[in-house]
């Protein structure tokens with residue numbers, strides 16, 4: 001049986017980003033997987049109850065999602081609210097959904113404090129990137145789900161087909 005993919009809601013066309021936009025990924029293979037019923041779209045942040053639009057959030061002090069899972073890192077909204085608990089709720093809901101659908105692969109929007117898999121922003125809200133992963137990406141990886149960023153789409157095609 002061919003694998004099923006978990007995908008960030010915003011990459012599948014849902015306008016769920018913090019600024020109310022989508023980042024729809026246009027790829028023939030992705031459209032075919034969707035038509036075959038092999039794609040599960042999910043936004044961890046809205047699933048946890050965060051509104052759209054919402055203030056941008058970053059993992060502070062140069063940490064990443066793994067530190068948030070371990071309790072040594074925090075996620076803050078611009079303006080000073082600690083939203084770590086909601087980000088953890090969203091991550092665990094993503095993991096639960098992935099398990100229920102047997103997903104071994106996830107295609108997640110890079111740079112996000114939830115979905116980032118190769119880089120995130122450094123917590124100073126200055127647009128500065130650093131290598132790291134978001135909370136959901138870290139949790140999925142810890143549980144054996146391979147996470148791909150859109151920049152690695154060709155690698156994903158190799159395992160999905």
Ligand code: SF4
Nearest residue numbers: 008009010043112115
């Ligand atoms: Fe997209 Fe993930 Fe952010 Fe939701 S949490 S808007 S799916 S990057």
